Amino acid sequence: MPFAQLNTSPARVPSVSIKVDSPNVAYSESNITTDYYYDKTVVSVDQEGSYTAVPKKVHYQFSTDTKIGKVGLMLVGWGGNNGSTITGSVLANKHGITWNTRRGVKAPNYFGSVMLASTVKLGVDENDKAIFVPFNNLIPMVHPNDVVFGGWDISSLALGDAMTRAEVFPYDLQRQLFDMMQEYKPLPSIYYPDFIAANQGERADNVLAGSKQENLDQIRADIRNFKAQNNLDKVIVLWTANTERYSDIIPGVNDTADNLLKAISESHSEVSPSTVFAVASILEGSPFINGSPQNTLVPGVIDLSVKHSCFIGGDDFKTGQTKIKSVLAEFLVNAGIKPLAITSYNHLGNNDGYNLSAPAQFRSKEISKSSVVDDMVNANHILYKKGEHPDHTIVIKYVPSVGDSKRALDEYVSEIFMGGLNTISVYNTCEDSLLASPLILDLFIVAELMTRVKFRSTNDSDAKIEEQSWAPFQSVLSILSYMLKAPVVPEGAPVINALSQQRAAMENIMRAFIGLPPNNDMLLEHSAPHH
Numbered sequence: 001m002p003f004a005q006l007n008t009s010p011a012r013v014p015s016v017s018i019k020v021d022s023p024n025v026a027y028s029e030s031n032i033t034t035d036y037y038y039d040k041t042v043v044s045v046d047q048e049g050s051y052t053a054v055p056k057k058v059h060y061q062f063s064t065d066t067k068i069g070k071v072g073l074m075l076v077g078w079g080g081n082n083g084s085t086i087t088g089s090v091l092a093n094k095h096g097i098t099w100n101t102r103r104g105v106k107a108p109n110y111f112g113s114v115m116l117a118s119t120v121k122l123g124v125d126e127n128d129k130a131i132f133v134p135f136n137n138l139i140p141m142v143h144p145n146d147v148v149f150g151g152w153d154i155s156s157l158a159l160g161d162a163m164t165r166a167e168v169f170p171y172d173l174q175r176q177l178f179d180m181m182q183e184y185k186p187l188p189s190i191y192y193p194d195f196i197a198a199n200q201g202e203r204a205d206n207v208l209a210g211s212k213q214e215n216l217d218q219i220r221a222d223i224r225n226f227k228a229q230n231n232l233d234k235v236i237v238l239w240t241a242n243t244e245r246y247s248d249i250i251p252g253v254n255d256t257a258d259n260l261l262k263a264i265s266e267s268h269s270e271v272s273p274s275t276v277f278a279v280a281s282i283l284e285g286s287p288f289i290n291g292s293p294q295n296t297l298v299p300g301v302i303d304l305s306v307k308h309s310c311f312i313g314g315d316d317f318k319t320g321q322t323k324i325k326s327v328l329a330e331f332l333v334n335a336g337i338k339p340l341a342i343t344s345y346n347h348l349g350n351n352d353g354y355n356l357s358a359p360a361q362f363r364s365k366e367i368s369k370s371s372v373v374d375d376m377v378n379a380n381h382i383l384y385k386k387g388e389h390p391d392h393t394i395v396i397k398y399v400p401s402v403g404d405s406k407r408a409l410d411e412y413v414s415e416i417f418m419g420g421l422n423t424i425s426v427y428n429t430c431e432d433s434l435l436a437s438p439l440i441l442d443l444f445i446v447a448e449l450m451t452r453v454k455f456r457s458t459n460d461s462d463a464k465i466e467e468q469s470w471a472p473f474q475s476v477l478s479i480l481s482y483m484l485k486a487p488v489v490p491e492g493a494p495v496i497n498a499l500s501q502q503r504a505a506m507e508n509i510m511r512a513f514i515g516l517p518p519n520n521d522m523l524l525e526h527s528a529p530h531h
């Protein structure tokens, strides 16, 4: 029986060119500059508890450099399941590598990436029919096929061997990728045993010696060398290494940038490898993103990122069980249904699960997985009294024989109309690394875009915006929230976990960069009579 003809999806989805025809949008050889009027509603409450809502417009100007340049992505934990999987996936896409399976010939794609495999409604045609375009066509964004990969791992395995160890890809794909992947060798990394499970010690044969200051200096040199050797215009560093235990926040140690730098110079025991990587990245002007749940971004890191105007983002890729939760909880609460108990259990058999089998590392994950319903619950004071929240239980077990194929079971018990109860059970099997890897791309793509955007604004209708100075976005990139379980946001900003709101924020901010109003779902052109 001949193999089924290849159902190739192109390794690179054809892109469309978008030009906004508006007096508020100016295109130059290298920039898109827009005048944007941001609508907000300011609400006040009087003594009698009456609300007054006042619509306001805030004038912004955005300027986006459309020249992307040559970009590098350095992964911490490069030899892990996610690191080896994303590297192999990009090589397969870039080289159009197909592979045979028992279900026919498969072609590479970027499914699971919002930027690369989802669309946005650009607008409507003359008949009011919606027009959808690829998300990453809204504004120039780096494409993973053009990215230079590098990184570090405490394990010395080259990426071909790491791919074999990960057991994520089917054999026929591994076979074709192996030699290319074997060319990639992770740089030696920082290993402080106290921060990850003791069971990870058996793979730690590629570690830096020396003091924490010497480690910091070495990682900084690695970033500089990688940038120079590959003739890069910018480098982004992303942590996809093991989950660490939480660091204690200690005044005088990691509460400010200066104290943190001093603590590193003194090799303070409470400074984690991931925090050293974050500091090194910031000092080299490279955005740093934390794909794991630990509190890498201690106050000293945030302070340093602000001082250096260098982007940071985190925490913890939002991939399967938690992503579904951020949809279901929003659906239930916004439907006026009251979740009483959310019980999330999963087991998995990869090295992540092995590391998480240790209590301190599990605790980091439990924290990031538990906070995801807080915004929705706190927003509905009809269902929940102040401080009231659903029982929320997280269980993670290590079962080696299932490997990367995580099994997640969730139960949502909710109070419904007239004292009724509703139970929703979800069973979700997923190849953990195939869910997480596309998110690494989205985090990287959006962070890179933000490095090319500056803005200025004026609240006061009399002030001239031209008199305001241009500035980059806040260094803590909350626009990355959609991809993260426990979004770190600028001081004073709300944490949003509801997936639809997170996606709308990303979409509408990028629409603002090209001078388009936010998308809404009013469809007035279909419900209000035409004149």
Ligand SMILES: NC(=O)c1ccc[n+]([C@@H]2O[C@H](COP(=O)([O-])OP(=O)(O)OC[C@H]3O[C@@H](n4cnc5c(N)ncnc54)[C@H](O)[C@@H]3O)[C@@H](O)[C@H]2O)c1
Pocket (backbone or CB within 6 Å): 076, 077, 078, 079, 080, 081, 082, 083, 152, 153, 154, 155, 189, 190, 191, 192, 196, 203, 240, 241, 242, 243, 244, 273, 274, 291, 292, 293, 316, 317, 318, 319, 350, 351, 352, 355, 432, 433, 435, 436
């Ligand atoms: N679905 C997912 O896979 C998913 C979802 C959310 C979060 N995460 C998080 O992403 C991270 C990676 O997941 P994974 O499945 O690839 O795990 P993994 O264990 O396969 O890979 C982690 C890699 O990091 C390396 N490492 C550990 N400490 C290091 C250090 N200090 N410097 C450099 N390398 C170091 C390990 O040797 C290993 O190769 C974990 O923290 C995990 O919790 C994964």
Ligand SMILES: O=P([O-])([O-])O[C@@H]1[C@@H](O)[C@H](O)[C@@H](O)[C@H](O)[C@@H]1O
Pocket (backbone or CB within 6 Å): 317, 318, 319, 320, 321, 322, 323, 346, 348, 352, 353, 356, 365, 369, 396, 406, 408, 432
């Ligand atoms: O994203 P999600 O599926 O809710 O959470 C997952 C956990 O359930 C899993 O145990 C862990 O190994 C992964 O790193 C990931 O964090």
